[in-house]
Amino acid sequence: METLRRHVSGSVFEPGEPGFAELATPWNVAVRTSPAAVVAVSTAQDVAEAVLFAAANGLLVAVQATGHGIASDHDGALLIHTRALEECTINPEGWARTGAGVTWKTVLAATAAHGLAGLCGLAPNVSVAGYTSGGGIGPMVRTFGAASDRVRAFDAVTGDGRLRRVTAESEPELFWGLRGGKSSLGIITATEFDLLQLPYIYAGALFFDTGHVDAVTRAWAQWCPTLPAEATTSLALMQLPPMPGVPEPLAGKFTVALRFVFTGSEDDGARWLAPMRSAGVPLIDAVAMMPSSMIGMVHSDPEDPLPATERSALLTDFSTDTVEALLQAAGPGTGSPQLAVEIRQLGGALSQEPDVASALCHRDAAFGMHTVGVAAPPELPAVAEHATGLHTAMNAWQFGGTLPNFSAAQGPEGFTSSYTPQVLDRLTELAGKYDPNALFRLGQVPAR
Ligand SMILES: Cc1cc2nc3c(=O)[nH]c(=O)nc-3n(C[C@H](O)[C@H](O)[C@H](O)COP(=O)(O)OP(=O)(O)OC[C@H]3O[C@@H](n4cnc5c(N)ncnc54)[C@H](O)[C@@H]3O)c2cc1C
Secondary structure (H helix, E strand, O other), X not given: OHHXXXXXXXXXXXXXXXXXXXXXXXOEOOOOOOOOEEEEOOOHHHHHHHHHHHHHOOOOEXXXXXXXXXXXXXXXXXXXXXXXXXXXXXXXXXXXEEEOOOEHHXXXXXHHOOOEEOOOOOOXXXXXXXXXXXXXXXXXXXXXXXXXXXXXXXXXXXXXOOEEEEOOOOOHHHHHHHOOOOOOOEEEEEEEEEOEEOOEEEEEEEEEOHHHHHHHHHHHHHHHHHOOOOEEEEEEEEEEOOOOOOOHHHOOEEEEEEEEEEOOOHHHHHHHHHHHHOOOOEEEEOOEEEEHHHOHHHHOOOOOOEOEEEEEEEEOOOOHHHHHHHHHHHOOOOOOOOOEEEEEEOOHHHHOOOOOOOOOOOOOOOEXXXXXXXXXXXXXXXXXXXXXXXXXXXXXXXXXXXXXXXXXXXXXXXXXXXXXXXXXXXXXXHHHHHOOOOOOOOOOOOOO
């Protein structure tokens, strides 16, 4: 570790040293990891030095920016912490360059002044690099596709310790694999991506009380297929505890939240949303025109760290029978222990392959399903068991795969389920070429 300290301009923390625990603790505090050391890099060259050091010393390499999607198998690895790579350059012509530690929150604050927007996720405090490496399926995905479809270039360090400029022309294989392949081929040190000319959106959420959950869910299922690609929506069965930040009308109750983002005019947005506004009496109606930089308010996901246990699936359909299966397994009165069971409508622009192909798979799934529960004992076994039961109840509509941002953290099995066999084979082959010592294999490309 002294050698590594001499070679990096950032800092190296070993277990027990002040700073280690803070950096090694992910956002999801239910995930416990014990890396051999944390390198808080301050330059891209530091990343290259850390990778070379790991190769020379028989260590595996993991990467963390915010810890929103960290896998639990980092024990003994060298953890590269990127939060100090904080360059955020907004080009008013419509593109940005961000260091690997930059979150969407920073990007949105910086783009607002230019009337520009980025394709962030529903929680803007995840990093651009980590999010984009897994595709990036956000609250405008049906209109503009995945975030990885808008990437112009990466700077990335591959497993041989080389810092490379990765574009479709300069490194076509890496450009394909870094967009969707998570960190299996390299560690991104900077991302350059297109922004959208989109100062305002018509967006927000409608919340309905327990007595309306079934009717609203049924109405939502029938409404979704009518929507144009300018609209992206999701529905969440919610059981929020009474705690600071949870609005009083929602606290301690079973409610349903309908999220809606429309990129056209206010009038058109209101017209499309009208059938759902009348599907029940909303407890809260928070859908209105807003600056696109405030898109995080649509889902209002918690910003503070949580002990969460999550499970994801993709669905072929969300029809009448699917709704009934969902409500029977996770609706009001079922005793579901989940904080949220979310169904996201996919399709639209997501289902179109970008001009330059990428490793992101399963674009033709119709819906995504995601459960979130509190992971701490004593709830943990009940939450996990219920999630398994719910997934079994939805078997008839399982698409048969997942998306990497929602499952790569579940270890090799989750990672594998994110790809078709062909894409997995290609990623594995490229990992053999660009990561010859298999340094990046943690929770990623299966054993080679
Ligand atoms: C509350 C919440 C909401 C979310 N909403 C969405 C959503 O709407 N859409 C969506 O697509 N995803 C969503 N996610 C998933 C999230 O995008 C992924 O977990 C993502 O990996 C987080 O990136 P991070 O760098 O912030 O997290 P970290 O935990 O720091 O990193 C997670 C993983 O990302 C990869 N990674 C991180 N940095 C780099 C890098 N520099 N180079 C290469 N790979 C890297 C690595 O595989 C790493 O293990 C959500 C997650 C949470 C917890």
